[in-house]
Amino acid sequence: MAKALDIIFAGTPEFAAASLKALLQTKHNFCAVYTQPDRPAGRGRKLTPSPVKQLALMHDLPVMQPESLKNTEVQQQLRAFNADLMVVVAYGLLLPAAVLQAPRLGCINVHASVLPRWRGAAPIQRAILAGDSQTGVTIMQMDQGLDTGDMLLIRTTPISGEDTAQSLHDRLADIGARALVDCLPLLAENQLQAEKQDNAQATYAAKLQKSEAQIDWRQSAVQIQRLIRAFNPWPVAQTMVDGNTLRIWNAQPLQGTSGLAPGTVISESRAGIDVATGHGVLRITQLQLPGGKPLAVSEFVNAHSLQGKVFSS
Secondary structure: OOOOOEEEEEEOOHHHHHHHHHHOOOOOEEEEEEOOOOEEEOOOOEEEOOHHHHHHHHOOOOEEOOOOOOOHHHHHHHHHOOOOEEEEEOOOOOOOHHHHOOOOOOEEEEEOOOOOOOEEOOHHHHHHHOOOOEEEEEEEEOOOOOOOOOEEEEEEEEOOOOOOHHHHHHHHHHHHHHHHHHHHHHHHOOOOOOEOOOHHHOOEEOOOOHHHHEOOOOOEHHHHHHHHHHOOOOOOEEEEEOOEEEEEEEEEEEOOOOOOOOOEEEEEEOOEEEEEOOEOEEEEEEEEOOOOOOEEHHHHHHHOOOOOOEOEO
8 A cells, every 4th residue: 555645635615625524534644734714604704614624623633724825934834744745625825836845745736627628716617607518627736827737637527407516516526535535645656647738728717706697588598507507506597577686596498489588488387487588498497586595486486476577687
């Protein structure tokens, strides 16, 4: 068996916690866990530790939460751990050259796309939005660029027409965690062949903006359904009706056309609310009124009717 590595782990959200949890089942040693400072969360805006911090504390691992890694003292402290490797998963802070070079084997990153496609902050959502048929996880050797490092290991998964950002996130978190566990002994024994990325093929996964969640009914039913899936669970696709914001959580594109203006509600039943689009018909199956909770259409139509209404952006 390959020797156990002395690891610094850096990550923040649930996606990263899946990798930390997997590493905790291995023989590797943890020098420290780095995660973002506690942030306000929930209705009370109470300071809340990240999922990674919560998991680290449960296992009595030392937790570091610097605001930045650019500080010289922070860098000296990190170097003093004398780690073999730094594993970075959705950490959220830039790693300066001094940090990248500190561990003996450098820093590796678990990224939720098949690079060089979808470098950047929102690869899962952008893949769904673009209609990609597959995605995956890339483990790469980090350099100073944005997700530009040499690729060490790739695992792929198809994207189904039912996948939301949440379902794909959960699957990729699991795939990434298992790929990371497989990667470390190979890295320790120098058995991985690093592959350069083709920069000409790179695409950028910009951070999601709330403004993008507004549905443009002039788009096709297929495009709108991709938006709904990509923005579930955040920021959630939305449309306006009678001055109220209607959030749409799930929908299906249908065959056929209506001839009506885009955004017009054609029909409604317990099966769904059918809406005209720029091309095709979209059947809404789960939606949410202001102040309410997400409802299946079968529940919604018991108390509400949208028949003949016209949705707007």
